[in-house]
Amino acid sequence: MTVVRNNPLGEKDFVETLIPQRFPFVMVDKLYSYSETELVSGFTIQSDALFLENDFFLESGIIEHMAQSVALHTGYQFYLKKMQAPTGYIGSVKDIEISQLPKLHDEIITTVSILQEFGGITLVDVVTKLDDVEIAKGQMKTVLAK
Known part of the structure; x- marks a missing residue:
């Protein structure tokens, strides 16, 4: 999947x-690409960002950004429907x-990257x-509320 950084699918207000x-508490501000099995998101760290300390975006902010990127995949999937x-x-x-911590x-x-999706669990x-x-890298499991 190619990411065209100067032409995102969605900017901050839409995202x-x-x-x-x-x-x-928003830590995604761009949607670059989407498919059923993959999403690419972006976040530009601003001075009013939570988890910013001494001009570094902390680990907890990166993890929250990752989680919100997963939520963005679900949100866009439902938006298309x-x-x-x-x-x-x-x-x-x-x-x-x-x-490494971004600044x-x-x-x-x-x-x-979606590995498995079944019964509201991804x-x-x-x-x-x-x-x-x-x-940063890792794995997450998310559960949709019933």
Whole structure:
């Protein structure tokens, strides 16, 4: 899947309609690409971002960005079906490795790869990059509310 960074599918205002989080807790602001099995999102770290300390975006912010990227996949999937997306929850976080913290004004790009989806439970691999260099990865399981 090719990511065209100067032509995202959705910018901040649209993206925020697809996820349950609201300012100041929003940590995705671009939707670059979508398929049934993969999504690429972006987040440019601004001075009002939660989890920003001494101009570094902390580990907890990266993990929340990853989780919101998964939520964005679900939200866009329901948007395409012209349906309201249900609320989801993180069921588990596994094997998270973070090798570098991004800084204020950096844009992180995250790829969500769907490994399995059944009965409202989704297992994904998530990889976050900064300037095309992997800085975080892991697995998440999300559960849709009934």
